[in-house]
Amino acid sequence: MMNGDFLALLPKSPFAQLTGAGAGQELALHATTVFAFHCAAGVIMAGDHRATAGNTVFSDTTEKILDLDAHSMMAIAGSPAVAFEMARTLQTTFEFYRRSQLQPMSLSAKLRALSKLLRENLPGTIQGFGLVSPLFAGLEVEDPHAQPVIHFYDPLGAQFEAATFASSGSGSPTIRSVLHFLEKWGNPRPADMTLEQAVNLANRLLMTAAAFDTATGGVHPDRRLYATIKLLTRDGIRTIPLEEHERYWQRADT
């Protein structure tokens, strides 16, 4: 087996136990808000920290923006059990391919890999409890002129490139509306924003989404709680640290 296909090494799909016969239906988590948009510095991907089951908030410290490798990341919305497993599978798949084939996997193949996992998860999607609707941001590493791109998926695995922004989860209608407005009439438009402006916009977007959606965890600068925000550029992925959030927020506030 020398084709770099990690999934071929596994005896069965990693999701079979989650979605196969006898899988439980007690955990149904679909509410969240994640989004990504282009800015002048690269691609911003952001998400809240809340995980809910029905009306119950059971975590406000969940990380939903996950690095898959040095140049690709995924925002998860939907069933966390399946979504986290998908992210873990992709992390291993990308690194396995890079190490075994001595070259990085192409961006197209990475996009396809996520698509295949979503399709494999069809039973869980149809039954409702295993639905995942992720966002993906990546960059063609081998192309020196390539720019970061954003893709979004439907729960059955269809993949679409987002020219300017994409969002997913229960708070996404609010985010889409605001970003659409800003892209059309904003000055500057999000795509032209500096990193500082883009980070402040992302935090404000989540505050707005949380105002209309109980399942979206808000941003609370007074409690030093900000969104998870990551920036993808040719240099790789950088998580915006708390101090940087605070610095940007205070400057925008004054």
Next chain:
Amino acid sequence: MTEEPYRWLEAIQNRREYIKDHLKGATPVFAASRPEGILLLGVGHGQSKVFEIYDRHAFAALGHPVDIEKVRQSAIEAAHLEGFNRSSRDVTLRRLVGFSLSPTLKNSFEQIFSPPLIVESLFAELGETPSHDSLARLHFEGNHQYETGGVVVAYSDRKVEAEARAWVQQALRPEHGLRQVALVLLTAWRAVTTHVPFTSLAVDLGVPAMVEGRMVEVALLDRRAQGPVHYRRMDFAGLPA
């Protein structure tokens, strides 16, 4: 043949000589544990000798390129399956070599009706500090040992290999930067390949002439790297002094 024990032993002995004969032209590979990480070095004619295996693991080998590739793929598969099914912290050199690769190589060596794997190799695992690093030497017949002196060498002649390791251990100084460490290893590499005795060998801090025209492959399991991946290929000319 297998019904007659002495013929089986003879076949094994022939096999051993066949492998050693094939390894004669190969040149050694090195790994040295340093404060910056574990430096691996090999010199070749275009075929790679130094490889990444997993987040904190690397491998260097000499032998037939196809067989090196087989061992490399086996190591990568075993490490990734373990890392996926358990966690990256559960991927350890001791388990990888002792329970996966060593038995495979032994079986391959003793299957006298199939071609043997012609490969001598070393493995490195990065720890939090140099004292937590693990270095292992894996032989073509599955024998393996863990090195505790911070240096491991893989070569076809075990006596020369031991001499080279001892010389490198005493030649390396705590104040040496990565470039000087690489030059010490290259000096040993040149002594092995030109059959210069180690007893009077001095460290040559210039690039050995014999290396010119060949590819010096250097990689570092970088202790200071952020994130899970610690392996970095390095340009020899750009190594920090």
